[in-house]
Structures are given as structure tokens and as C-alpha cells.
Amino acid sequence: MSEKMKKCRYCGRDIPEEATFCWYCTRELVARPERPDVTRRSSKIPVWVWVLVGLSVVVVIASLLAWL
Numbered sequence: 001m002s003e004k005m006k007k008c009r010y011c012g013r014d015i016p017e018e019a020t021f022c023w024y025c026t027r028e029l030v031a032r033p034e035r036p037d038v039t040r041r042s043s044k045i046p047v048w049v050w051v052l053v054g055l056s057v058v059v060v061i062a063s064l065l066a067w068l
């Protein structure tokens, strides 16, 4: 039973497949799994929402004025 090995891409020595860094040259080896883009999660509000909000504000103001 041999562990799966891979070669350090920096020094070329055999290290376990799941190693995240090479303990010979202590370099990090993790090819980071594509992380879901966290930075691009800024709230993206569609334009029609703003239009809707604007319209409802106008309607509210108009009805308030009508009440006066």
C-alpha cells in the first residue's frame, strides 16, 4: 500500500498527493480550487427595481399630496 505521491513542482521531490506544501523546500503547492467569486457578490440590483422604487415613491408622494 503505497500512498499516492506527486512531485513538488519546485524541487521535484516526491511528496504525498494531498500535501498542501512541500516539506523539502517548504513551498506552498496548493493549486487553489476555483473559489466561488466572493468579491463579485456585491448586491446587483436590476434597473427595473430602481424604476419600480422610483415609481412607487412618486405614487406615494402624489397620493400624499392628493390627501392634503
Ligand SMILES: [Zn+2]
Binding pocket: 008, 009, 010, 011, 012, 013, 022, 023, 024, 025, 026, 027
Ligand atoms: Zn519542494
